[in-house]
Amino acid sequence: MTRDGTTVGGVLRAALARRRRHVVRLLLWSFAETAPSFVSGLAVAHALDDGFAVGRPAVGFGWLCILTAAWLAAAIGARQVLLAIAGIVEPFRDDLLTRVVAGTLHRAAATGRGQDTAAVARLNRQVELARDAFAAVIAVVRSFAFSVTGVVLGVWSLMGSVLPLVLLPLLAGLALFVTSLPSMAARQRRAILAEEGTAASLAAMVDGLRDVRACGAEGRVAARVGRAVDEQAGAATGLARLTSVRTLSLAVGGWLPILLVLAATPSLVRDGATAGVVLGTLTYVAQSLTPALGSLVQGIGVNGVRLTVALERILTTGGNTTTLPAGRSPEAGPPRGTPRGTPRGTPRGGAVRMRGVTFAYGLGAEPVVAGLDLEVPDGEHLAVIGPSGIGKSTVAALAAGVLRPKEGRVLIGGVPVDTLGRAALSRTRVLIPQEAYVFRGTLGENLAYLADSPGSIELDAAVAAVGMTDLAARLGGYAAEVDPAALSQGERQLIALTRAYLSPARLVLLDEATCHLDPAAEARAEEAFARRDGTLIVVAHRLTSALRADRILVMDGSRAMSGTHAELMDASPLYRDLMGRWEAPAPA
Ligand SMILES: Nc1ncnc2c1ncn2[C@@H]1O[C@H](COP(=O)(O)OP(=O)(O)OP(=O)(O)O)[C@@H](O)[C@H]1O
Structure with missing residues (x-):
């Protein structure tokens, strides 16, 4: 039913x-x-x-x-x-x-x-x-x-x-x-x-x-x-x-x-x-x-x-979701067994809290995330790093309420994500994945898609902040029609990033959303989001992203450890190893 x-x-x-x-x-x-x-x-x-x-x-x-x-x-x-x-x-x-x-x-x-x-x-x-x-x-x-x-x-x-x-x-x-x-x-x-x-x-x-x-x-x-x-x-x-x-x-x-x-x-x-x-x-x-x-x-x-x-x-x-291979759909309402007295209503801020979160793709599959506890206070900038396939995107999708955990709870702004309806969820957070979504329509429509009718001053400011001024001019301005197939992947990412920047959501999750930008453009876009009001979670494509963050979550198997760069250099062998390899000169 x-x-x-x-x-x-x-x-x-x-x-x-x-x-x-x-x-x-x-x-x-x-x-x-x-x-x-x-x-x-x-x-x-x-x-x-x-x-x-x-x-x-x-x-x-x-x-x-x-x-x-x-x-x-x-x-x-x-x-x-x-x-x-x-x-x-x-x-x-x-x-x-x-x-x-x-x-x-x-x-x-x-x-x-x-x-x-x-x-x-x-x-x-x-x-x-x-x-x-x-x-x-x-x-x-x-x-x-x-x-x-x-x-x-x-x-x-x-x-x-x-x-x-x-x-x-x-x-x-x-x-x-x-x-x-x-x-x-x-x-x-x-x-x-x-x-x-x-x-x-x-x-x-x-x-x-x-x-x-x-x-x-x-x-x-x-x-x-x-x-x-x-x-x-x-x-x-x-x-x-x-x-x-x-x-x-x-x-x-x-x-x-x-x-x-x-x-x-x-x-x-x-x-x-x-x-x-x-x-x-x-x-x-x-x-x-x-x-x-x-x-x-x-x-x-x-x-x-x-x-x-x-x-x-x-x-x-x-009618609900086809992208949730396990767990429940975002529209499916509170799960059975949601404790009484669970806070509901409008999220206050963009803080993310994960408690004992376990998730596996499919029945009987090994969990990708097991018993994860994570606290990201409102306004913090967190980078998520770890080897390929370790579960970084899965954590981002869980934090955004796109995937639902098999066990544990995810709260945004103090409200369990599974009690938020579709509309509330999209006002609360925005998740930009690696494959940016650009649709046929004008550039202005694409940029303002998640925002409440921004004026041209707001549009200009967002475009400048994220670093797509040149691209907007090249495409012919906000009224120009966009053909998604004619854009490079980096150009599509800039459009999606600016759209996220303009959205009212206090929680922004960038899942390798800058991977097709050059390092300078990536730094500029990330810094714009870091300055923007609210919480930023970045699944890092380059380790430089980690250095820009307030705190870093290092994923290692189903274990995870978080801390500042200095703390992790001290406490996490994997982090040291990743940083070491990144800084080490390439073999001749
Ligand atoms: N829809 C899916 N169905 C089944 N398994 C999946 C699905 N999506 C991801 N996985 C598996 O879950 C694990 C974690 O994937 P995830 O994409 O979260 O890792 P990641 O750390 O973000 O990887 P990368 O850095 O390569 O993007 C991987 O082993 C992946 O193959």
């Missing part, structure tokens, strides 16, 4: 209720589509008993013609049924897609990051899956209901005493199937998550291939990807094992009735059953009941579970 109380069942019911006309059309045409289920056994029984068996072939053929007519009606009905199902599921798909895209655009604005197009593509795939699965579920459930009704009525009209031989095993097969559904859903969910886990770790590996080679971390990375692949294989095997239950329920519900009717034939005949009645009953079971049950078991077992899992993922991530 999502924060607004939306459930998977609720979404499906609403989709059906909104397309009532198509639902009625679907039900009416379903009579035609399932006409052979009503007619087949009766037609075969009468063709045999009243026609071929008593030397009246014309009567026999007459009944077979009725059966043919039922099949023709079914063909016409099938087309109309498909159109009616499309009338229900296509708008359903559009609604889901709107939810996903709206959620993503909102996040791009709130976090200052670009639109997560990969996540949209992933969710789009879930939307397509949900649409197809919903169509399949509607088709099989409806077809099963109509077919079973037709078979029950048909068998009843042939000979009422045969009905238990058909119905009891059917109910037993259905019960078996329904009992296995929860664990099937759980395994399907695990399989989907494992598949995504493999894709994510492969993508991370490919993205960081150069660093992996440079650090000689091939073995570690291969082990991590290997674990994801093993997990996926295990999940797929578990799922495959459970499909045997599906086969068993089909055997009990669909094939056992045939055996029972054949075994009971002598006593049925003694009770007055004709050859036509026995053949008609078998026709009903073999032609209608078994295929309908098979489709139901397959349809619900695969598509029903897929629909539930896909919809759950869309509802919990699509």
